[in-house]
Amino acid sequence: MDETRRPAAAARAFWTLAAAGAAVLALALGAAHYMELHGHVVTGMSNQVVWGLPHVFAIFLIVAASGALNVASIASVFGEADYKPLSPLSVLLTVALLAGGLLVLVLDLGRPERLVVAATHYNFRSIFAWNMILYNGLFAICALYLWALLERRLAPLAKPVGLAAFAWRVILTTGTGSIFGFLVARQAYASGVIAPLFIALSLAWGLAAFHLAQAFFARLAGEAMDAAMLVRVRRLLGIFVVAALYFVAVHHLTNLYWAKQAAFERFILVGGAPYPALFWIGFVGLGSLVPLALLFHPRFAGARATSVAAALVALGAFAFLYVFIIGGQVFPLEIFPGYEARSAFHDGRVGSYAPSLPEFLLGTGGLAAAFLVALVGARALPILPAAAPAIPAAAAK
Amino acid sequence: MARFGMVIDTLKCVGCMDCVVACQTENDVPQGHCRDWIVTETRGTFPTLTMEIRSERCNHCDNPPCVTCCPTGASHVEDFGRTVQVTADKCIGCKACLSACPYGARFVHPDGYADKCTFCLHRVKDGLDPACVSVCPTHCMHFGDLDDPKSAVSQLLASRRHHTLLPEAGTKPRVFYLD
Numbered sequence: 266m267d268e269t270r271r272p273a274a275a276a277r278a279f280w281t282l283a284a285a286g287a288a289v290l291a292l293a294l295g296a297a298h299y300m301e302l303h304g305h306v307v308t309g310m311s312n313q314v315v316w317g318l319p320h321v322f323a324i325f326l327i328v329a330a331s332g333a334l335n336v337a338s339i340a341s342v343f344g345e346a347d348y349k350p351l352s353p354l355s356v357l358l359t360v361a362l363l364a365g366g367l368l369v370l371v372l373d374l375g376r377p378e379r380l381v382v383a384a385t386h387y388n389f390r391s392i393f394a395w396n397m398i399l400y401n402g403l404f405a406i407c408a409l410y411l412w413a414l415l416e417r418r419l420a421p422l423a424k425p426v427g428l429a430a431f432a433w434r435v436i437l438t439t440g441t442g443s444i445f446g447f448l449v450a451r452q453a454y455a456s457g458v459i460a461p462l463f464i465a466l467s468l469a470w471g472l473a474a475f476h477l478a479q480a481f482f483a484r485l486a487g488e489a490m491d492a493a494m495l496v497r498v499r500r501l502l503g504i505f506v507v508a509a510l511y512f513v514a515v516h517h518l519t520n521l522y523w524a525k526q527a528a529f530e531r532f533i534l535v536g537g538a539p540y541p542a543l544f545w546i547g548f549v550g551l552g553s554l555v556p557l558a559l560l561f562h563p564r565f566a567g568a569r570a571t572s573v574a575a576a577l578v579a580l581g582a583f584a585f586l587y588v589f590i591i592g593g594q595v596f597p598l599e600i601f602p603g604y605e606a607r608s609a610f611h612d613g614r615v616g617s618y619a620p621s622l623p624e625f626l627l628g629t630g631g632l633a634a635a636f637l638v639a640l641v642g643a644r645a646l647p648i649l650p651a652a653a654p655a656i657p658a659a660a661a662k
Numbered sequence: 663m664a665r666f667g668m669v670i671d672t673l674k675c676v677g678c679m680d681c682v683v684a685c686q687t688e689n690d691v692p693q694g695h696c697r698d699w700i701v702t703e704t705r706g707t708f709p710t711l712t713m714e715i716r717s718e719r720c721n722h723c724d725n726p727p728c729v730t731c732c733p734t735g736a737s738h739v740e741d742f743g744r745t746v747q748v749t750a751d752k753c754i755g756c757k758a759c760l761s762a763c764p765y766g767a768r769f770v771h772p773d774g775y776a777d778k779c780t781f782c783l784h785r786v787k788d789g790l791d792p793a794c795v796s797v798c799p800t801h802c803m804h805f806g807d808l809d810d811p812k813s814a815v816s817q818l819l820a821s822r823r824h825h826t827l828l829p830e831a832g833t834k835p836r837v838f839y840l841d
Binding site: 374376383388444447449 | 731732734760761763764
């Protein structure tokens with residue numbers, strides 16, 4: 266393209282994308298208002314399934330936000346200078362994903378207008394209260410981190426703040442996993458392995474989100490991605506996907522070892538449609554094994570294959586979280602094993618959940634909010650690395 | 663300080679649901695929701711069957727997971743009778759307590775906050791029994807101070823075999839069922 270026309274085209278693309286993101290966000294706000302007006306009853310949620318599709322989006326965004334810091338942490342904490350130019354994008358993406366996730370969480374509250382109560386009354390025995398502090402703290406640390414990365418005078422602060430951000434995100438993901446790990450009221454949860462499982466998932470999902478964002482901004486700028494960095498990201502993403510699979514396997518194998526969990530595992534892994542299909546095809550197949558083939562087979566060494574792999578990892582994340590959050594809630598806690606119960610309530614019954622359109626729209630609003638924050642941030646701040654050495658034509662297919 | 667609890671005789675309960683209707687009327691429970699409910703539980707194969715009918719509700723646990731997980735302290739242990747209560751104005755509707763309760767005793771009120779059995783504390787403060795206890799036609803339900811050895815509930819627990827729901831959860835429920 267003619268160099269004189271490039272800024273105009275970039276501006277047009279920016280405003281078009283921003284308008285599209287804002288439209289999706291507006292739909293989400295409308296959906297949230299509708300649910301607020303009519304109450305819990307217009308959602309697919311019930312007394313048994315209290316966290317529905319919006320939570321799938323929210324937990325994905327929050328867990329991925331923690332993992333999106335991977336690249337900045339590798340540069341600041343582990344001293345790999347090659348990753349340094351990408352650090353600002355890594356931190357911006359963390360802020361963007363976290364903002365999107367929290368937006369969904371807040372709008373999914375029964376009484377979002379009472380959020381100020383949550384900010385002024387803390388029950389420190391509650392993991393939920395701790396998470397509020399952790400989420401807000403990550404915003405503050407990331408803001409300082411980004412400032413230190415972009416402002417030359419603050420450069421000496423980058424390493425200590427980066428170290429703090431690294432520690433904070435590990436604690437934050439532990440806290441997010443512990444929401445479920447501390448729940449004794451469902452067969453699916455109450456396990457110490459859920460916290461490290463969430464950390465492993467965050468590494469994979471965050472790096473996948475980072476790669477997709479990097480590829481998107483490179484395409485928007487009409488620039489090629491750094492070939493050497495692409496090779497590193499591919500290897501790293503592959504390792505993280507294997508680590509996530511490992512922890513998921515440990516979680517289920519531990520459950521299978523306990524006789525009392527056998528019925529739940531049979532439900533999730535074999536018989537309780539649609540959850541087994543989502544788990545095996547969605548998460549294990551499309552979300553893990555296919556990306557691993559794309560990442561490690563030399564035939565798929567290009568940027569496009571890496572983006573497809575990253576997109577599949579993100580898709581698998583949604584499948585995993587749907588099974589984990591919804592499937593985990595619909596399976597009832599067995600109060601008296603061996604008894605057959607008939608109840609005027611829902612004791613002992615497998616619940617059902619069909620997400621409603623407003624819930625879906627609210628969830629996509631979180632993605633749109635994250636997209637808008639990243640888009641505006643990348644335009645307003647010198648976030649993106651300068652044009653990198655082009656990827657060889659053969660590899661870029 | 664009193665520690666209120668409930669004792670329900672499963673041999674006398676006929677599952678008539680008077681307790682459910684009384685609760686809904688007394689507490690203006692929104693349509694489609696309930697603060698108490700009836701469970702009929704059978705075990706064995708014909709002809710050697712055993713059956714238990716239970717009126718269930720919030721267990722006002724001594725170790726309540728709903729209070730522990732509540733981020734704002736809306737779910738709390740009330741000084742009067744050591745019962746578990748919800749301050750609706752402090753509840754943000756995060757539903758953490760619904761997830762944490764092993765008994766499924768809570769629901770989201772149409773106004774967005776978590777709601778559940780209060781042991782009819784407003785009646786108890788006036789010296790009355792909870793609505794469900796007062797209407798039970800077979801007098802299978804008893805309410806009182808578990809720390810008072812002379813109370814009816816303490817004497818029933820001292821003289822009859824009983825069980826609670828899901829004791830292995832460590833919640834220490836205060837609704838007891840006489841065998």
